[in-house]
Amino acid sequence: MSVSREELKRRACEAVDKNRDKIIAFGESVFAEPELGFKEFKTSAKVKKAFEEMGVAYTDGHAITGVIAPFKGKESKLKVALMGELDAVVCPGHRCADPVTGAAHSCGHHVQIASIIGCGLALKDSGIMDELSGDIVLMGVPAEEGVELEYRAGLIKEGKIHFLGGKQEFIYEGVFDDIDMMIMQHTMVDENVKATAGGAVGKGFIAKYIRYIGKEAHAGGAPHLGINALNAAQIGLMAINAQRETFQDKDSVRVHPIITKGGDLVNVVPADVRIETFCRGNNEPAILDASKKVDRALKAGADAVGAQVEIIDLPGYMLPYEHLPLKELVTENLEALVGKENVGPGVGYTTDANDVAHIVPTVHACIAGAAGVGHSSEYEITDKENAYIVATKMMLMSCIDLLADGAERGLKIKESWKAPYTKEQYLKEWGNL
CATH class of the missing domain: 3.40.630.10 (Zn peptidases)
Incomplete structure (x- = not known):
């Protein structure tokens, strides 16, 4: 029984x-x-x-x-x-x-x-x-x-x-x-x-690991001989912010980058700057759209100062x-x-x-x-x-x-x-x- x-x-x-x-x-x-x-x-x-x-x-x-x-x-x-x-x-x-x-x-x-x-x-x-x-x-x-x-x-x-x-x-x-x-x-x-x-x-996301590559120089004596990767990163982040009005409320898009490395020494022009971010949204097209806009913005930061940027996309979590x-x-x-x-x-x-x-x-x-x-x-x-x-x-x-x-x-x-x-x-x- x-x-x-x-x-x-x-x-x-x-x-x-x-x-x-x-x-x-x-x-x-x-x-x-x-x-x-x-x-x-x-x-x-x-x-x-x-x-x-x-x-x-x-x-x-x-x-x-x-x-x-x-x-x-x-x-x-x-x-x-x-x-x-x-x-x-x-x-x-x-x-x-x-x-x-x-x-x-x-x-x-x-x-x-x-x-x-x-x-x-x-x-x-x-x-x-x-x-x-x-x-x-x-x-x-x-x-x-x-x-x-x-x-x-x-x-x-x-x-x-x-x-x-x-x-x-x-x-x-x-x-x-x-x-x-x-x-x-x-x-x-x-x-x-x-x-x-x-x-x-709820939300899914794509993750991004970003590295800006510049050129070192003496920050006080010869900054003109360097390429400032931190400046490139700042411009890239500002360009992301300029995209925010294009994110529609219905899609609940969230892009929230952090700088994990801003340079090496205060008296050396930053040549290695690193950023991590998610591109979140409540539907796949919105996530992919945000991802493309973020990539465009990050590349613009590099172009502005003559730096290079590496963007690695990592599969985040599904909806x-x-x-x-x-x-x-x-x-x-x-x-x-x-x-x-x-x-x-x-x-x-x-x-x-x-x-x-x-x-x-x-x-x-x-x-x-x-x-x-x-x-x-x-x-x-x-x-x-x-x-x-x-x-x-x-x-x-x-x-x-x-x-x-x-x-x-x-x-x-x-x-x-x-x-x-x-x-x-x-x-x-x-x-x-």
Whole structure:
């Protein structure tokens, strides 16, 4: 006689509550030692140690620091991935920023990976895998933040990675070849609702790494003998600003460059100046249009002073894509946990989860629990119960709905899915951007 879904959910949630302190402590440990993408070696080690303590087999080294731990069901009719991100952002002003790198968990990824560990603890303690007709695969994935473009372009050149984002790299490595659907969650700042199951409105982007090349000379004694790459960069940035009135409001275009190197010494004419930028938008034609205009502006800066410019385009993240049957299932569980009135319609985000959503059905849920502005020194987790515990329960309850009763509901969702891209199409079209 099979155990009811309600009983399985009760057992899973009871196991989460039992491990509440462990889950939060794990998240706070990661919070205290933030690391940037493809460099999350301490965080990856913590994840591996947690799986070892559970007695769970795992594989590591995926996209450099990624960790994957499968939990087998009584049958393997489906495989559901639950994913948490390992990386931080640079925010030197945050109270827990790394004093050397400036990295800080001011986007809440430490909560994500703690929830994945929480799912593992609950699956072990509850024994529910013995009642499910599919497998649950827990994943710690690196590098969601598409940052440090020069560093990552170097890794790409060395053949160590092929994309900016960890989930993109997982696609490349074949991690999703036998995965049927993916669920993850992100801590959000919202005073009006406690949770959403994501949304279809969001942004994709193309990333650019730019290098202006000039000629050195004595900045005080003979500047006329040099070619000032910083002046070229400033003109290029001003030319980008001159394009902004051509970006239409409906396209939500965002171009936000930073100068990562402005020269070498104050008394030497700058000959090596570097810039990184995204060209974001809520539709592909707008992104491509902005990209062309930015390239034109950057080249104009070089031409104006006789410098050279190198522009390297890197495939950023795709636009959001929803699969409504899976979203509806996750929404049902969010409503059961926090009340229907506290679940909002949600929006999409700029994330490499969007790329996964074009390969397999994906939900990128958002759970309230933070205060302050994301990616800022103000960001803090203020509601640990909602951020850590509700999030963990949501993922487990959703897996139970997918995999219980012979995986009936999960198989129906799988049958309803038509992928916008095969893996091969994705790698060919997006990977060769």
